[in-house]
Amino acid sequence: xxxxxxxEAPKTGLDRWNATESKSRGSKGARSARPGRTKRRxxxxxxxxxxxxxxxxxxxCLACAFCFTPLGERITTGLDIQGGVSVILTASKQDGSAxxxxxxxxxxxxxxxxxxxxxxxxxxxxxxxxxxxxxxxxGATDADSAVQTIGQTGHLEFVxxxxxxxxxxxxKIEAGASNVKLEQGTYTAFLDGSYIQSTSIAQSxxxxxxxxxNVTFNSEGADIFDKVTKELAPxxxxxxxxxxxxxxxxxxxxxxxxxxxxxxxxxxTSDAAQELKTVLDSGSLPVSLNYSESRVVxxxxxxxxxxxxxxxxxxxVAIVIVxxxxxxRGLGILTLGSLVVFAVLYLGLLAILSHYGMFSLSLPxxxxxxxxxxxxxDSSILVLERFRxxxxxxxxxxxxxxxxxxHGIMTSLDADIVTLVTALALFFxxxxxxxxxGLTLALGVACDIVTMFGFKAPTLRLxxxxxxxxxxxxxGVDQDIVEAERRSQEAQKARGAKVPASSAKGGEARA
Amino acid sequence: xxSHFSHEISFIGHRKQFLxxxxxLVILSIVGLAVRGLxxxxxxxxxxxxxxxxxxxxxxEQMRDALAATDEGTATVQTTTTQGEAGFLVRSDTTDPTTxxxxxxxxxxSLGLTSDNYTVTTIGPDWGADTTRxxxxxxxxxxxxxxxxxxxxxxxxxxxxxxxxxxxxxxITLGVYAWFQIDISPNVIAAxxxxxxxxxxxxxxxxxxxxxxxxQLRDGVHHTYFEICNFSINEVIVRTINTxxxxxxxxICMLAIGGATLKDFAFAILVGEILGTYSSFAVxxxxxxxxxxxxxxxxKLEAKYGSAQKAPVTPATGKVGEKNEPKEG
Numbered sequence: 001x002x003x004x005x006x007x008e009a010p011k012t013g014l015d016r017w018n019a020t021e022s023k024s025r026g027s028k029g030a031r032s033a034r035p036g037r038t039k040r041r042x043x044x045x046x047x048x049x050x051x052x053x054x055x056x057x058x059x060x061c062l063a064c065a066f067c068f069t070p071l072g073e074r075i076t077t078g079l080d081i082q083g084g085v086s087v088i089l090t091a092s093k094q095d096g097s098a099x100x101x102x103x104x105x106x107x108x109x110x111x112x113x114x115x116x117x118x119x120x121x122x123x124x125x126x127x128x129x130x131x132x133x134x135x136x137x138x139g140a141t142d143a144d145s146a147v148q149t150i151g152q153t154g155h156l157e158f159v160x161x162x163x164x165x166x167x168x169x170x171x172k173i174e175a176g177a178s179n180v181k182l183e184q185g186t187y188t189a190f191l192d193g194s195y196i197q198s199t200s201i202a203q204s205x206x207x208x209x210x211x212x213x214n215v216t217f218n219s220e221g222a223d224i225f226d227k228v229t230k231e232l233a234p235x236x237x238x239x240x241x242x243x244x245x246x247x248x249x250x251x252x253x254x255x256x257x258x259x260x261x262x263x264x265x266x267x268x269t270s271d272a273a274q275e276l277k278t279v280l281d282s283g284s285l286p287v288s289l290n291y292s293e294s295r296v297v298x299x300x301x302x303x304x305x306x307x308x309x310x311x312x313x314x315x316x317v318a319i320v321i322v323x324x325x326x327x328x329r330g331l332g333i334l335t336l337g338s339l340v341v342f343a344v345l346y347l348g349l350l351a352i353l354s355h356y357g358m359f360s361l362s363l364p365x366x367x368x369x370x371x372x373x374x375x376x377x378d379s380s381i382l383v384l385e386r387f388r389x390x391x392x393x394x395x396x397x398x399x400x401x402x403x404x405x406x407h408g409i410m411t412s413l414d415a416d417i418v419t420l421v422t423a424l425a426l427f428f429x430x431x432x433x434x435x436x437x438g439l440t441l442a443l444g445v446a447c448d449i450v451t452m453f454g455f456k457a458p459t460l461r462l463x464x465x466x467x468x469x470x471x472x473x474x475x476g477v478d479q480d481i482v483e484a485e486r487r488s489q490e491a492q493k494a495r496g497a498k499v500p501a502s503s504a505k506g507g508e509a510r511a
Numbered sequence: 512x513x514s515h516f517s518h519e520i521s522f523i524g525h526r527k528q529f530l531x532x533x534x535x536l537v538i539l540s541i542v543g544l545a546v547r548g549l550x551x552x553x554x555x556x557x558x559x560x561x562x563x564x565x566x567x568x569x570x571x572e573q574m575r576d577a578l579a580a581t582d583e584g585t586a587t588v589q590t591t592t593t594q595g596e597a598g599f600l601v602r603s604d605t606t607d608p609t610t611x612x613x614x615x616x617x618x619x620x621s622l623g624l625t626s627d628n629y630t631v632t633t634i635g636p637d638w639g640a641d642t643t644r645x646x647x648x649x650x651x652x653x654x655x656x657x658x659x660x661x662x663x664x665x666x667x668x669x670x671x672x673x674x675x676x677x678x679x680x681x682x683i684t685l686g687v688y689a690w691f692q693i694d695i696s697p698n699v700i701a702a703x704x705x706x707x708x709x710x711x712x713x714x715x716x717x718x719x720x721x722x723x724x725x726x727q728l729r730d731g732v733h734h735t736y737f738e739i740c741n742f743s744i745n746e747v748i749v750r751t752i753n754t755x756x757x758x759x760x761x762x763i764c765m766l767a768i769g770g771a772t773l774k775d776f777a778f779a780i781l782v783g784e785i786l787g788t789y790s791s792f793a794v795x796x797x798x799x800x801x802x803x804x805x806x807x808x809x810x811k812l813e814a815k816y817g818s819a820q821k822a823p824v825t826p827a828t829g830k831v832g833e834k835n836e837p838k839e840g
Contacts, residue, residue, distance in 0.1 A: 087608070090635070293554075294608035294633040312768050316761030323756060366773070370765060371705060371780065374758035375712070381757065382716065385750040414664060415715045418657055419708040425653035426704055430645050437701040438649075441708070 047465065050458035057454035061341060064348020067355075071347070076354040078362035078436070079295070081306045084138040086295040091131045091287035099131055099287045107287050108133055124357070128435075132292060156193030160228065161238040161250065163188045173240065173250050180247040189242070190228055195221025197260075201273045211273035215262045222260025229257040241276075249276055309366040316370060320377055328384055329476030330468075334459055335380040341455045342376040345447040353443075365440045372444025375419065379448055382415075383408030383456055387464075391480040394488055397472075401464030405457040412452060420445045520748070523741040526797035533679055533794050540686020547689045552696040553602060555643060559611040559633045561601040561618075562591070569622055574599050577621045581614040608633040646700045653704070657711060665722050668802050673714045676795035680710045680786040687782050698775040705776075706783025709758070713751065713791035720747050721796070725803075734816040736809045740800040744792045755788045 068074045079086045091099045091107055099107075104127050111133055112125045123137045159182075164170050166186040173180050197216045217225055232239070232253040240250045241264075251264050264276065317339070325332035346369070353359035387404035391397060395404075423445060426438025463475075472478040522529075553560050563574070571588055578586050578601060586603035605611045611633045619629055654674060661670035681703060688695060720743040725736065733742045762784060765777035804813050 290635060291606075291608055291633065292635040294611075294631070296612060296631040308768055309765070309773055312764040312773065313761065315768070316764035319760045319764070320757050323753075323760070327753060368705075370761045371758070374761055377757045378712075378754040381750055381753045385747070385753070389746065411716055411719045414719055415712040417660060418711045418715050421656045421660060422653045422704060422708040422711075425649045425656065426701065429649035429652055430701075430704075434646060434649065434701045434704070437705075441705070 047462065050462050053454060053458045054462075057341065057458075060454070061344045061348075064344050064351075068344075068347040068351035074351040074354060075347070076357075076360040077306070078360040078365065079136050079138055081361060082138050084136065084296075086137075086293070087135045087291065088128070088293040089133045089135065089289040090292045091133065091289055093287055103287050104131070104133070107289065111135060111289070133289065156196075157189035157242040158191040158225075159187050159189045159240040159242050160232065161240060163190070164240070169247075173238070173247055182242060182245050182247060187240075187242075191217075191221055191224055195224070197221075199277050201270070201277055202263075211268045211270050213264045213268070213273050213276045215264065217260035217262070219260065222258070225260060225262065226256065226258040229253050229255070306366070309370075313366070313370050313373070317373060320374075324377070324380075327476075330471070330474045331384050331476050334456065334463070335377065335384070337459065338380045338451050338456050339373070339376060342373070342447055342451045345450060346372070346444060349443055349447060350440075359439065360436075362436050365436045368437045368440035369444065372441060372448065375416070376444070376448045376451065379409075379412040379416070379452055380456060382412045383452070383460065386411070387460065388477060388480045391477055392483045392487070394484045397469045397477065397481075398461075398464050401461045401468075405460050409452050409457060413449065416445050416449055519742065519745045521741060522744045522792050523737045523797055523800055526793075526800070529793035530797060533790070536683050536686070537679060540683045540689070543686045543689035547692060549685065549689050550692050550694050552694040552699075553632065553634050554696055557604070557606050557634050559603050559605040559608075559631065561599075561603075561611070561615045561632075562630045563599040563601070563619070563624065564628055565596045566598055566622070566624065566628065569597075569599075571599070573622065574601070574618075577618040578603075578614070580621060581617045583614050583618070606633065606635055646704070650704065650707070653707065661715070661718075665718055669718045669722070669799060672795045672799040672802065673711055673718065675798060676714055676790040677707055677710045679790050679794050680706055680783055683786055684779060684783045688779075693778070696775050699779050702776045702779035702783070705780060706787060709780075709784055710787035710790060713754075713788050714795045716750070717744055717747055717791050717796055718799070721799070735813045736803045737800050737813070738816075740796050744796055751788060751792075755784070759784055 089111065091104060093099055093103075108125055108127055115123045115125060115135055115137065123135065126134045126136075128134045161170070161173065164173070164182065164187045166183060169180050169182055169186070195217050197218045199216070200214045202212055202214055203210075228239070231237075233256045236252045236254065238250045238252045240247045242248065249264065268276065321332070321336055321339070324335045328335065350359055350361070354361075383405050386408035387400050390400035390404040390407075420442055423438045423441035426434055427442055428438075430438055468475045468477060472481055566574075571590055574588055578588070583601070583603050583605065586601050589600040589602075591598040591600050603611075605614070608631075612631050615629055615631045616626070619625070654677075658670040658674060661673055684703065684706060687693075688699070721740055724733070724739045724743050724746075728739055728742070733739045759781065762777050762780050765773045766781060803809050
C-alpha cells in the first residue's frame with residue numbers, strides 16, 4: 001500500500017523530502033514490512049537491527065546502573081555539598097615570569113605534604129590552569145588550622161646541634177627521636193633553604209640498597225657549609241635539618257665538605273630518601289603561593305543545598321513528564337523512556353568519572369545536570385514533532401517514523417553540537433566552577449546523543465510498525481492523520497480529480 | 512474540519528516591530544550598564560563573604576554589633592531567607608582568609624551559633640581578574656568555534672545573524688543585572704555561557720528548517736525568502752513552544768526552591784532562555800531574511816512576488832492549507 005501511495009502521492013509540501021530520499025526508503029520500508037507481518041517468527045533485517053540496538057542499549061544501561069548504585073557512594077560530592085575547606089593558591093615568581101610545569105609539580109607535592117599533616121585522608125590537591133593549585137579538604141571543620149597549615153611558607157633551616165639551647169629537645173635528638181619540635185628563639189640557624197640550588201636522590205655508595213640525598217648549595221651556601229663542617233668534622237658533630245621548627249633529620253658530619261655538594265646518608269630507604277628530599281625542596285619552594293580563594297562550608301549546609309537542588313530537579317522533571325503526556329499522550333511514554341535511559345547513562349558516566357577522581361558533583365554542576373535534562377527532553381520533542389509533521393504531510397506512520405526520526409535527530413545533533421562546543425570551551429578554558437559546569441554540560445549532551453540513536457529512534461520505529469497505526473488515538477497521532485486526509489482531499493479537489501475520498505492517504509496510513 | 516495546524520502566524524511580517532523592540536531593549540540595557548553599572552561579587556573584587564544560616568531570632572543589629580566587636584565593623588549586612596529560615600549575608604573587604612575565618616568564628620560564638628551555621632568565602636584580590644580573563648577567553652573561543660561550525664554546516668550569513676541574536680540576548684541579560692543591581696558571581700558567568708548555548712540551539716533549529724526549505728520547498732505559495740522564513744518558523748513553532756516550556760519548568764523550580772547558589776544560575780537562565788527563544792524568531796530570522804533577500808537570486812524572486820512588502824501570503828488568519836496546492840501534477 002505504501003508503494004501505491006508513493007505513486008499516487010500528490011506533490012504537496014512533503015514533496016520536498018520525497019524528492020531527496022524517501023522514494024527508496026519508503027518502498028524499502030514497505031517491502032520489509034510484509035514478511036514481518038506474515039511470518040511473525042522470523043524478524044526481518046530492519047526490525048532485527050532495531051531490536052539489537054535496543055538490546056545493546058539495555059546492556060549498557062544495566063552496566064551503568066551497576067556502576068552508580070548505591071548512588072550516594074558512587075558519585076563523589078564536591079566540597080560545597082559535603083562541607084569542608086577549599087582553598088585556591090596562585091603561584092607567582094619573584095621575577096614575574098610564569099612558573100614552569102616542573103615548578104608547579106614541586107609546589108603541588110609540597111602542598112600535598114602539608115595538607116597530609118592535617119590528617120585529612122580524602123584531601124585532594126590539583127593543579128588548575130597554568131598557575132593555580134586547588135586544595136580541597138572535605139569534612140574539615142577547623143578552617144583556621146587548615147588554612148594556616150596550607151598557607152605557611154615552608155622554612156627550612158640548618159642548625160648546629162650545639163646551637164640548640166633547649167636541653168629537652170637536645171636530649172631527644174641525641175636519643176634519635178624524630179620530629180622533635182624546637183621553640184622559636186632557642187636555636188640559631190647557620191643556613192636556610194634559600195641557599196639550596198638543587199637536590200637529588202642517589203644509591204648510596206657506602207652501603208648497598210640504601211639511598212642518599214644529594215644537596216647542592218649555591219656558592220655562598222657552599223662557603224658557609226664548608227666553614228661549619230670544618231669545625232664539626234673532627235667531633236662528628238650533628239647538623240639538624242629543621243623544617244618549620246621541626247627537626248626532620250640530624251645527620252652527623254663525617255668530613256669537611258667544600259664545593260657545596262653534600263650527601264646526606266643514613267641507611268635511607270628509597271621512600272625515606274624521597275621524603276627527605278621533599279623536605280629539602282620545601283624550603284626552596286620554586287614559587288611563592290598566595291591565596292586566591294578560600295571557602296569554608298559547614299557540612300549540613302551543603303547537604304541542605306543538595307536536597308533543595310534534587311527536590312527542584314525532581315519537581316521540574318515531574319511537571320515536564322506530566323506535560324509531555326498531556327501533549328503527546330502515548331508518545332509521552334517514549335519521552336519518559338528516553339529520559340530514563342538518558343538519566344541512567346548520565347549517572348553511570350558520572351560514577352565512572354568519580355571513581356577515577358575526575359568528577360565531583362558541585363552545586364553548579366547540579367544546575368548543569370538540570371539544564372541538560374531539559375535539552376534531553378527537547379531532543380525528544382524535536383523527533384516527535386518531526387514525526388507528526390511528516391504524518392500530516394501525508395506519510396504513513398511507518399515511513400514517518402523512519403524519516404521523521406532521522407530528520408529530527410539531524411536537527412537535534414546540530415543544536416547539540418553547538419551546545420557541546422560551548423561546553424567544551426567552558427571546560428578547557430574556564431577555571432573553577434565554570435569548568436565543572438562545562439564538564440556536566442558536555443557529558444549531558446554526549447548522553448543525549450547516545451540516547452537518540454540507541455533508544456529513541458529504534459523504539460519509535462518499532463512502535464510505528466504496528467502499534468501506533470492500530471491505535472492512533474492513544475498515541476496522539478489521530479489529529480495528524482485527519483489533517484493529512486484533509487490536505488490530500490483539498491489537493492485532489494484542486495486538481496479536479498474525481499477520486500473518492502476513501503483513498504485519501506490518511507485512510508491508508510491507518511490500514 | 513480545520514485543525515490548529517493550518518494557521519500561519521506572520522512573524523516576518525512584523526519584523527519591523529520586533530527589531531524595533533529589540534533595539535529599544537538593547538539600548539535600555541546599554542544605558543543600564545553605563546548608568547548603574549554591574550555589581551561584581553567578591554569573586555571579582557576580592558574580599559570575604561560570610562553566609563549565616565538558621566540564625567533564628569538574631570536581629571540585624573545584634574549581627575552588626577557582633578561583627579563590630581571583631582573588627583568587621585565596615586562590613587555590609589543583608590538579611591536572607593533560605594527555606595523559610597532567617598539568615599544573614601555579610602560582605603567585607605578582608606582578603607586574608609585566616610583573619611576572616613577568625614572573625615566569623617568569633618562573631619558566630621558571640622551570637623551562640625556553631626560552625627554549622629555559616630560559610631566563609633575569601634577571595635584574593637587577583638583572582639577576579641583571572642576568572643574574568645578565563646571566562647572571556649572561553650566566550651571568545653566558543654563564539655569563533657560556533658561561527659566556524661555554522662558556516663561549515665549551513666552558511667556564513669547564518670552564523671553571523673545567529674551570533675548577533677546571541678549577543679542581543681547576552682547584552683539584555685546583563686542589562687537586567689545592571690538595572691536590578693544583582694551581584695555577578697562566577698555562577699552567573701557560567702549561566703551566561705549556557706544562555707549562549709540555548710540561544711544558539713533555538714536559532715540553529717530554525718535555520719536548519721529554513722536552509723532545507725530554501726533549497727527544497729516548491730509548494731507554489733512560498734516564493735521569497737521572507738515567505739520561506741516565515742513558513743519555516745511556523746513549521747517548528749510547536750516544538751519551540753514545547754521546548755521552552757520543558758526547559759523553563761526545571762529552571763523555575765530551581766528559582767523557587769533551590770538554594771542561593773542555584774538561584775544565581777536560575778535567574779540568569781530564566782531571563783536568557785526567554786530571550787533566546789524570542790531572539791531566534793524576532794532577531795536572527797528577520798535579519799537573515801533581510802540579508803538573504805539582497806542576494807540576486809532572492810532579490811529577483813522578491814521583485815517578482817514581492818508579497819513580503821504588502822504583507823503577505825500570511826495574514827494571521829490565513830489558511831495555508833487552502834493555498835498549499837500543487838501547481839504541477
